Amino acid sequence: MECPAREREKAAVLMEYCARKLDPWSAAVVERHVAQCDACQDWIRAQQAVWEALDAWEAAPVPSDFDRKLYARIEREERPARWSGLLWRLRAVNLRSALSLALASAVLLAALLIRPHPPKPVPLPQQAQVESLDADRLERALDDVEMLRQLNVASSSERQPM
């Protein structure tokens, strides 16, 4: 076995040995080499010291309100999305309502426009008016002539000696 302590690429074996991650066969090979290699013994001793020092560094316990805070953040984040979804739905409903209202208004207006109206006096054409006016005048003139004739008859009978 080549000395892993002298080669960066092969030092991973020693790191794994110190971390007790090697399989038994590989660990035995390393131990045989280490038993006769001062450089590897020093390397392992120093690495194990680092390993133990790192072991002493325990992280703080997880805060009890971690989940509550996380779910609150998720809730806060999802709320605008829900509101926008609701607004979108409302907008869609409003749009549908507006369209329905516009359609209903159009139908109502059309119905009002085509509804039968009460008959209005239809103005006669001007020619007919003239004709109607002339007939009246003629009638009145004839009446006047008849009145004159009767008046003349009456006057003649008064001038004749009795």
Next chain:
Amino acid sequence: MVAVAVIEPDAQLMLRVKEGDAASFALLLERHRAAAIHFLYRMVQNQAVAEELAQEAFLRVYRARASYEPTAKFTTWLFRIATHLALNSLRDRRSQKVHESLDEVAEEAASRQIADRRPTIEQALLDRARLEDVRRAIAALPDKQRAAVLMHKYEEMEYSQIARVLNCSEGAVKSLLFRAYETLRARLAHLA
């Protein structure tokens, strides 16, 4: 013979979340919240920021549920999001000169973390100093090396998974880890 792709349990849960199953999201949260918070705490070394980032990570998971496809392990995806958030936060905070507040938080965190284990005041002070050395040594690592070490050491992730989280090759991960542990060995040699 038809090959059937085996979907890991977490991915199956996530697929149920995609279908609107809130209980599956709660289960994923239950399984991975501690790992996510601890990873982020060790990355940014500020409890409040870590919690905030962990919430953001799970929020992003929830937001992305509709487009989720089980192309990788769920934890790879979750830690990718978490790492991305942590790296951004570190970059932002670095520009805001937060070292003072980081020290305050570290003091408070250190006292809390060793509170139950102090057999004597001297031992407690020693533990506290030791923890502070570890914290500072980790904090001094370049961001990607730090992320790689934390995933390797505390999450016990394989190189391949770390590579997918960090979006690099397995060789690059080994190189990152080698350099990171080399630095830590030098900085923490006095603890040996």
